[in-house]
Amino acid sequence: MPRRNRHDGSNDRPNLVTANDPADRLRSRIYEGVVMHQRLRPVRHAFRYRVFSLMLDLDELTDIAQTSRLLRIERPGILSFRARDHGARDGSPLKPWAEAQFAVAGIDGIARIELLCFPRLWGFVFNPLSVYFAYDAAGTLLGMLYEVKNTFGGQHAYVLPADADKRGTDGRIRHSVDKSFYVSPFIDMAAAYNFVVEPPGETLALIIRETDRDGVFFTASQTGRRRPLTDRRLAACLARNLAMTFKVIGGIHVEALRLWLKGAPYHPKAAGHIDG
Numbered sequence: 001m002p003r004r005n006r007h008d009g010s011n012d013r014p015n016l017v018t019a020n021d022p023a024d025r026l027r028s029r030i031y032e033g034v035v036m037h038q039r040l041r042p043v044r045h046a047f048r049y050r051v052f053s054l055m056l057d058l059d060e061l062t063d064i065a066q067t068s069r070l071l072r073i074e075r076p077g078i079l080s081f082r083a084r085d086h087g088a089r090d091g092s093p094l095k096p097w098a099e100a101q102f103a104v105a106g107i108d109g110i111a112r113i114e115l116l117c118f119p120r121l122w123g124f125v126f127n128p129l130s131v132y133f134a135y136d137a138a139g140t141l142l143g144m145l146y147e148v149k150n151t152f153g154g155q156h157a158y159v160l161p162a163d164a165d166k167r168g169t170d171g172r173i174r175h176s177v178d179k180s181f182y183v184s185p186f187i188d189m190a191a192a193y194n195f196v197v198e199p200p201g202e203t204l205a206l207i208i209r210e211t212d213r214d215g216v217f218f219t220a221s222q223t224g225r226r227r228p229l230t231d232r233r234l235a236a237c238l239a240r241n242l243a244m245t246f247k248v249i250g251g252i253h254v255e256a257l258r259l260w261l262k263g264a265p266y267h268p269k270a271a272g273h274i275d276g
Contacts (some may be wrong), residue, residue, distance in 0.1 A: 026229055027057040027114070028064060031204040032237060033224025037255070041217050043262040047255055049247055051118065052237040053224065054081065055200060058095040058113045070231040070238075071119065079234055080120040086130055086147060089155065098132045098145060105159040107143040110134045116200070118244065126151070126249040129208075133200065141199055144173070148181055151249070156181035158193070172205070173197045179210070186264045187218065202226050 036048040054071075056064070061081070065073035072080040074091075084090060087097040098113050117130040132145035146158040160166075160175045167173055175195040182189060191212050198205035203225055210218040227233045241247075 026060050026063060026067075027112075028060050028229050029055050030227040030229055030233055030237060031055060031116070031200070031224035032227055033204060033222060035222045036220065038219045039217065039264075040219070041214075043264050045255070045258065045262065045264075050241060051222070051224075051244060051248075052227075052241055053116055053204075053222070054119050054229070055204075056081065056115045056117070058093075058098070058115060064229070068229070068231055068234070070234045071229070076123060078122060079238060080123070081117075082120065085120070085125055085127065086115065086117065098134070101145055101157055101159050102134050102143055105143065105161070107134060107159070107161055109136045110142060111137040114200075116204075116206075118248065121238070121241075121243075121245045124245045124249075126245060128248070129206075131197075131206065141173075144175070144195075144197065146175075146193075146195065148183065150181070150183045152182075154181065160195075162199075171199065173199065185266050185268060188212065188265075188267050191217075200226075 030052055032052045033050070034048055035051050036046070038046040061073050064071060065075075070077070070079050074080075074082055083092065083094050087094045094115065095113050098115075099110055102108070102110060112135045114133045114135070115130060116133070117127050118125055127147070127149055129149075130147040132147065134142045134144070136142055141162045143159065143161045146160070147155060148158065149155045158175075158177050160177065162173050166175060173196070175193075175197075177193050177195075179189060179191045179193060187210065191210050194209040194211060194216075196205075196207040196209070203223070205221070205223050207219065207221045209216045210220075227237075
């Protein structure tokens, strides 16, 4: 397939810090921040909660396993990361899987892939959205893979380029794609996603606006600030978010109940809807 035009995003690549701590030599990092959901119609509803996410360079997983005592890679622990929570969901390496998804979309020349996701806490995790960022050898952001999950065990990937024409004057990347995966019984399938993403650096900003023929009806966002991937910082994040996984998955069901009580229309999964 033809190669796509690429914006020189070398300034989007996070700066590395030189220090004695092995974690400071990693590109992988933490983002501490807030997730917000807001429904505008047919009933108004909003909630927000504090989170922390990992941004993992998929080439650094072995290094992280060797340097971090708190974040366990493919091992049980209070904080852990397992490949089987993403990608093919079979525990196979994530970088080849992601490269194959990008290749199908005509995005090639990838040297490095970073994954934004929640870690496992106490052995459990639910990632409504994980995002893969693909870079070339010069640090140019080539494309993004939005890995969407629902609470029924399904998963779907939307793969989109980060070409210059996808960037606004503010440097943020804008993607629009028709919804093709059943997520919530309180959101109709006749909708589209509009992603607005600030290339991750010192800060993280990810906004999703869901639209139908009448305009925007739902907005979700995750914002955060970069922190080093150290055991000390992980421990601080854990202390502030001891029940984050249960807050995420429990919050989805509690908010669904509140929507039902408010009379939000119910859209059951129909035959033919993608659910994995």
